[in-house]
Structure formats: structure tokens, C-alpha cells
Amino acid sequence: MDSKIQKNLQTAKGHYYAMRLVEAYNILRRYYDRLPFQAEAEHAEYIGMFLRILSELGKTFELHFYMETLEKLHAKTPHPAIAYQLGMVYFFLKEPRYEAGKKMLESLLRHPDAQDYHIRAKMMLAQYYKTVHSDIGASRQLIDSIGVCNDPHLQPLISVWQAVILLEEKNYAEAEITLRSVLASTTLETNWYACFVAKLNLACVFIERREVDKASQMIAEIEELFKGKNFKLLNFHIAELKKVIVAQSKPGPMKLSLIDGEKILTYEKKSLSLNTKIPSDKLLMLLAKRGYLDKAFIVKTLYSRSYDAKRDDKLIYYHIHTLRKRLGEMGVPSDAILSEDGGYRLVSEVETLEEEL
DSSP, rough: OOHHHHHHHHHHHHHHTOOOOHHHHHHHHHHTTTTTTTTOOOHHHHHHHHHHHHHHOGGGGGGHHHHHHHHHHEEEEEEEEHHHHEEEEESSSOOHHHHHHHHHHHHHHHHHHHHHHHHHHHHHHHHHHHHOOOOOOHHHHHHHOOOOOOOOTTHHHHHHHHHHHHHHHHHHHHHHHHHHHHHHHTTTOHHHHHHHHHHHHHHHHHHHTHHHHHHHHHHHHHHHHHTTTTOOHHHHHHHHHHHHHHHHSSOEEEEEEEEEEEEEEETTTTEEEEOOSSHHHHHHHHHHHHHEEEHHHHHHHHHSSOOHHHHHHHHHHHHHHHHHHHHHHHTOGGGEEEEEEEEEEEESOOOOOSOOO
């Protein structure tokens, strides 16, 4: 390889770690277009970086060209560098060919001349077992077998993998310590991807511990760090975690049952006996049944008359306030009942355990 190409590749690497993915793509795309004509060791060296760039920029359609090229090259010359690239491409396809990728990468672990690719291959295979089979034991075995790694860009990713395994094993304290260690030694400028996945998995630790505020704060921090970067996979992972946080923030379900003729409301192992002769309790029964009640319906049902805003708004609010207070004694958050469009909505789901209720 001539010095000009080598210099261009180093420039591309600099662009990549500085999050200038478009600039890195423009250089690497020209280099990988040489692949059908002259396969070089540097193609394998930079393939992980190039695949990440294609995925984040949403250019996954290009992967099929490289897959077909690599398949032809591998059929002709099954060199470890070609096998490694092909296995990686299989995993990064829009519809991943996991089994084909697994077969290719596992062959590298048995190949005497493929030592340079073992660490990356093991991390991809750990992803395979976690994603496809939910076999965290197999993932741990692969990551634990890596041993000492002197590559300053790979070591943080190995540490993140160790934290991911601890997280899956519900060892949240050790997972957090490991991730914070990664963040203490990694910056956005030196290794943006390791920084991102470390923060993302730290948010997952907070979610698993139901520390919603901490998780939300971490997601906000990630968004601020990557503000203005239209990275597809990064934004997808952030959006997915936000969904989990929203679901976790929502009050849990309540159960309404009839026990010995008594109506019992249960929330997280605490119970409340309801008396439908009490307006607030009757209101709760109605909310449990309908989900949303407008003020006119509330007044008609509780007092058998038409709704008059001037007279009834304060009365309705008093009953809602009383109801929120009673539910609060069970641990139900006050925003389980929301004011909405001229009425009130019960956000929590209520499971009715007796049909006559």
C-alpha cells in the first residue's frame, strides 16, 4: 500500500473518532470500492469502523455490495482477513444473517493464522448469543476468554461488555462501577462509541433499579453530547430507552376484587376497602370502569342533576383531591388521576377480578 492511501486511512480514523462520520465515510468508501480488485489487510483492519459508519449514516443498502464481493473473494481465497470481514458484514445487514456470521467468525477462532481477529470476533459472537439465544452464559464465556488487550480503542468496549453481562446477571452495583470506570478513562473525543455505549448501559442500570430520574438524566446527557448528530442507530437506542422510561414512570396496575361481599382495591400489596356510598369511592369505581369521566357525567351520577360549572367544579375537585389522598396512602402517585379535557382520567390500569364489579 502506498503512503498516500495509508495517510488517507489515518485521516479517516481521525474523522471517525472526532464523530465526523461523513468525512470518514467519503474516504473509506473510496478505499472499500477497491476491494473487488485488490483485497488488502487494511480492509479487515478498518471494516468495523466502516460498518459502524454505514449503520449510523443509514447507508446499510451498501452492505449488500460488500457482502457479495466478500462472498466471491472468500469462495476463491478463504483467507482469515476475508472471513472476518464477511462475518462482520453478515451481522450488520439490515436483516442480519446471524447464523452465517456465527459460522464465519467461529471458523476464525479455530484458524491458526487469525489471532489478530479473535478479540473482535469474540465480541461479535457474544452479541450473537445474547441477541439470538439470550444465552448470557455463552456471552460471558467468550468475553472472559479475551484476556489482556493492549488496544486502547478495544479495551473500553471489552469493559462495556463485561458490564453488560453483569447487568444481565442483575449485578447492578458491579455493572455501574465498571461503566463509570470506562467513562473515567474515555472521552467523546478519544472514543465516542465506547463513551456512548457506556452511558447507554449506565442508563439501563438505572432503569433496572427503577431509578427513573437518574435514567432520564443520563439519556438527556447523551442527547446533549450528540446534539446535531443524526446517527441512526444511536437515535434508535435512545428512543427505545425513552419508551422504557415512560412505561416505568407510569403508575403500576391496580386490582379491584370482591372479597366476602366487600370491594377491595389493591396496589403493590397494599389494599383499600371501597364504600360506594362515599362519593369519592363511587367516583373511583366509575373511573376504574370507564377510564375517563367528564364533569357532567360525574355530577349526573353522583347527584342526579345537571352539571353547573360555577357550583360543581370545586365540589368535583374536592372529591378528586380526596380520592388522590386516599390512593396516595397506598403509594399510588397523585398523577395517576389526571385532569383532562373537561374531566378526569385514571392513568393506571385496573384489573377487575369479578365480573359483577
